[in-house]
Each structure stands twice: as C-alpha cells, then as structure tokens.
Amino acid sequence: MKSGIVAIIGRPNVGKSTLLNAILKHKVSITSPKPQTTRFNIQAVYEDDRGQIIFVDTPGIFAQVDDPLARKINLKAEESFDLGVDLVLYVVDHTRQRDVEENKTLGIVRRAKAPKILVINKSDVKEPTHIVQYKFLEDEFDTIIHVSALSTHNMPTLLDAIFEYLPEKDPLVDRSILAQPALNMDxxxxxxxxxxxxxxxxxxxxxxxxxxxxxxxxxxxxxxxxxxxxxxxxxxxxxxxxxxxxxxxxxxxxxxxxxxxxxxxxxxxxxxxxxxxxxxxxxxxx
Ligand SMILES: Nc1nc2c(ncn2[C@@H]2O[C@H](COP(=O)(O)OP(=O)(O)OP(=O)(O)O)[C@@H](O)[C@H]2O)c(=O)[nH]1
Ligand SMILES: [Mg+2]
Structure with a gap:
C-alpha cells in the first residue's frame, strides 16, 4: 500500500482546484476564471487499490502582497509544506507568460525536499502557448506531465506518476467514515x-x-x-x-x-x- 500527502502548488488561476476536482471526480474546491479564488488549504482524500493520497489544494501564490487578504492567502500556500508533504505537483499554465509571480512560486517549490512533478495544464488550449518559457524546468523535475484539468485529459497518467513517487505506508485516514472526500470542510x-x-x-x-x-x-x-x-x-x-x-x-x-x-x-x-x-x-x- 502506498500513501502520502501531495501538495498542489502554482500561481493563481493555473487550474489547481480544477485539477483536484478532476482527479477526485468530485467537486471539493471552487474554481473561477478570476485569480485568488482559493483562500485556504483544502485537503481531500483519493483512494484506490494502489493506496491513499491526501491532496492539499493551495491558494495561488501572488507577488503583490499589499493588502491584508493577499498576505494571508500567500501564507496559507506556504503553510502546506508544514504538513510534511511527500510529493509536490507544481502546476503551470502554458497559455500564460512566465512572470514575477511564477518565479516566486518556483522559489517556494524549490524549497520543498519532496519529489516534484511538473504538471503543464490546459493542454486543450493550443494557442497562445508559451511552453518554451517552461522548458528549462524539465531538468529540475522528476517527471513532466501534460494534462487538461478541464477535459480531464491524462488524469490516469498523472495518478500513475503520483503513486510511483509515494512511499510505502499505511493509509493516513479511514476513508470509509467520510461521507465525501474533503477532510477539512464541513x-x-x-x-x-x-x-x-x-x-x-x-x-x-x-x-x-x-x-x-x-x-x-x-x-x-x-x-x-x-x-x-x-x-x-x-x-x-x-x-x-x-x-x-x-x-x-x-x-x-x-x-x-x-x-x-x-x-x-x-x-x-x-x-x-x-x-x-x-x-x-x-x-x-x-
Ligand atoms: N482551457 C482550460 N481551462 C482550464 C483548465 N484548468 C482550469 N481551467 C480554467 O482556469 C481557470 C482557473 O481555474 P482554477 O482551478 O480556479 O485555478 P486555481 O489555480 O485553483 O486558481 P486560484 O485558486 O485562484 O489560485 C478557470 O476558469 C478554469 O475553468 C484546463 O485544463 N483547460
Ligand atoms: Mg484554486
């Protein structure tokens, strides 16, 4: 049995929450076309015969921290590492240019000691693409997977990769007593x-x-x-x-x-x- 905690990290609006819902086939995290939709770490359980994954969907990290709400949300994203993550999914959106927010997010991702998967999202969108700006990341990450969280394209491949990097461990929570996958939301x-x-x-x-x-x-x-x-x-x-x-x-x-x-x-x-x-x-x- 494999099990572990997987943090989903990325700048605002790259599709982290959409990705979590797509993996779970259940909506636990709200999504919108506007940045800063997620405001707190959302923990949810995925389970199949390979083992158990606790996903942590984090608020997008953003560079401008000039208002109290933004400052608090940024802190929440970094707090996910305090949970002792076993794997990081770093989600990028190839349809948008790299910017200062992306660099800041990458800086945080680099601090994590766990294995890291680069998830290039929105593969259903062909144009515009800035994929070349993300090429340099290929050497840094253990695996790179192209997905579309919206169309759920490549979710099984992503799950295979996640399980590959998770440690052999007993499940962390008893899923059978939960009415739905979300752990920290009533x-x-x-x-x-x-x-x-x-x-x-x-x-x-x-x-x-x-x-x-x-x-x-x-x-x-x-x-x-x-x-x-x-x-x-x-x-x-x-x-x-x-x-x-x-x-x-x-x-x-x-x-x-x-x-x-x-x-x-x-x-x-x-x-x-x-x-x-x-x-x-x-x-x-x-
Ligand atoms: N075309 C396309 N759109 C996507 C995809 N994944 C997410 N989106 C859209 O991107 C927007 C942002 O998605 P969210 O899941 O809310 O993004 P997030 O990274 O959780 O954003 P924050 O919570 O603000 O950090 C929404 O309008 C989604 O429908 C995808 O694979 N393809
Ligand atoms: Mg979100």
Missing part, C-alpha cells in the same frame, strides 16, 4: 464556498475580493428539502449595493446559481435565503 463551509464561487463568477473587477460568505443554518425539513440561511459579508456599503444589484438582480442571480448547484450536489430541493451585510473587519477573522 457542509456549512462547502455551501459558503459555493456561494462565494458564484459571487466570483457574476461580480466584476474587485468586488469578489471584498467579500466572504458564511452559512448560518442548514435545516432538513420533513418533506426532505433543505432550508439554508447564509450571508455574504463585504467590506464597504458601496460593494454591498453592487452585490445586491439593481432591484436585487445580482443577489438573485448568485443565489439561484448556488441553489441549483446545491440541489444537484445533494439531490434535494433547496431553499436558500441569502442576505448581504457590511463588516469592514471580515478579513481579520479569516
């Missing part, structure tokens, strides 16, 4: 994340970075439906009115998309009561 947190994902999708420019989301109540009613009460918390009133939108249009859109996804995930009818409030200090509680 259903309330997952619901809040789905709401935040929809906010990232529908809100423009800096608004998604001004907010967080909290689930207050999840009640299963006698008829089997779920009643969920949740809040979006934002740092300023001007953001609050943008999140609510004209005649409540925006909050309705976010709420409807979240409700639909939660209905699909749970197989239950969902009532979602979603409100918006202002708290300029929410980042301090993160």
């Amino acid at each position: 259903s309330k947190m997952f619901i809040a994340e789905i709401i935040r994902e929809k906010a990232f999708l529908f809100l423009r420019s800096e608004v998604p970075y001004s907010l967080t989301s909290i689930t207050d109540d999840v009640v299963e009613r006698d008829n089997g439906s779920l009643y969920i009460k949740a809040r979006i918390i934002t740092s300023a009133d001007r953001y609050k009115s943008m999140i609510i939108g004209k005649n409540g249009f925006m909050i309705k859109e976010i709420s409807m998309a979240a409700r639909k996804e939660l209905e699909t995930a749970t197989g239950k009818k969902v009532f979602l009561e979603l409100t918006v409030e202002t708290d300029p200090h929410w980042m301090e509680y993160l």
Whole structure:
C-alpha cells in the first residue's frame, strides 16, 4: 500500500482546484476564471487499490502582497509544506507568460525536499502557448506531465506518476467514515464556498475580493428539502449595493446559481435565503 500527502502548488488561476476536482471526480474546491479564488488549504482524500493520497489544494501564490487578504492567502500556500508533504505537483499554465509571480512560486517549490512533478495544464488550449518559457524546468523535475484539468485529459497518467513517487505506508485516514472526500470542510463551509464561487463568477473587477460568505443554518425539513440561511459579508456599503444589484438582480442571480448547484450536489430541493451585510473587519477573522 502506498500513501502520502501531495501538495498542489502554482500561481493563481493555473487550474489547481480544477485539477483536484478532476482527479477526485468530485467537486471539493471552487474554481473561477478570476485569480485568488482559493483562500485556504483544502485537503481531500483519493483512494484506490494502489493506496491513499491526501491532496492539499493551495491558494495561488501572488507577488503583490499589499493588502491584508493577499498576505494571508500567500501564507496559507506556504503553510502546506508544514504538513510534511511527500510529493509536490507544481502546476503551470502554458497559455500564460512566465512572470514575477511564477518565479516566486518556483522559489517556494524549490524549497520543498519532496519529489516534484511538473504538471503543464490546459493542454486543450493550443494557442497562445508559451511552453518554451517552461522548458528549462524539465531538468529540475522528476517527471513532466501534460494534462487538461478541464477535459480531464491524462488524469490516469498523472495518478500513475503520483503513486510511483509515494512511499510505502499505511493509509493516513479511514476513508470509509467520510461521507465525501474533503477532510477539512464541513457542509456549512462547502455551501459558503459555493456561494462565494458564484459571487466570483457574476461580480466584476474587485468586488469578489471584498467579500466572504458564511452559512448560518442548514435545516432538513420533513418533506426532505433543505432550508439554508447564509450571508455574504463585504467590506464597504458601496460593494454591498453592487452585490445586491439593481432591484436585487445580482443577489438573485448568485443565489439561484448556488441553489441549483446545491440541489444537484445533494439531490434535494433547496431553499436558500441569502442576505448581504457590511463588516469592514471580515478579513481579520479569516
Ligand atoms: N482551457 C482550460 N481551462 C482550464 C483548465 N484548468 C482550469 N481551467 C480554467 O482556469 C481557470 C482557473 O481555474 P482554477 O482551478 O480556479 O485555478 P486555481 O489555480 O485553483 O486558481 P486560484 O485558486 O485562484 O489560485 C478557470 O476558469 C478554469 O475553468 C484546463 O485544463 N483547460
Ligand atoms: Mg484554486
């Protein structure tokens, strides 16, 4: 039996969370076209007859740390190494140029003592490509694998390579007692994340970075439906009115998309009561 902890590292938006969901064939981590979607390390278990892998999806590392949220998220990515990782997946996006963020991320990856796999993501996109800028990495990494997390292309090859580098060890957790693969997220947190994902999708420019989301109540009613009460918390009133939108249009859109996804995930009818409030200090509680 093989087992171990595998950290997924890369600059924002390269597709780390999409990759984790693709490997697990289960959504545990939210994704969006905007950078800095993931805000905390998400741990999830994969298991088959070869053994057990605990994946840690990390927030993308970004160079500009001029606001408190960015600073905290950067620290979270580095904290994943404190878990004592057995393998690092360094994910790069060949469709984007290398930049200062990429160099900073590589610097962190280089500090890890574990074996490292270079995962070149978005292989479904042929143009534009900056693949030549990543060529120099080939000597540094134990293996290089081209994947498309979106189309799930090459996931079995990636899993084969991961198992190859993991140590012979007994499983770290008892997967049979877990209802789903996520280890450090309960259903309330997952619901809040789905709401935040929809906010990232529908809100423009800096608004998604001004907010967080909290689930207050999840009640299963006698008829089997779920009643969920949740809040979006934002740092300023001007953001609050943008999140609510004209005649409540925006909050309705976010709420409807979240409700639909939660209905699909749970197989239950969902009532979602979603409100918006202002708290300029929410980042301090993160
Ligand atoms: N075309 C294509 N798009 C992808 C692929 N993988 C991810 N994406 C897209 O890239 C964007 C970012 O994906 P995420 O998984 O949220 O990226 P991330 O690295 O987790 O980003 P942060 O959490 O912000 O660090 C999303 O719009 C994904 O749909 C891929 O293989 N091909
Ligand atoms: Mg992510």
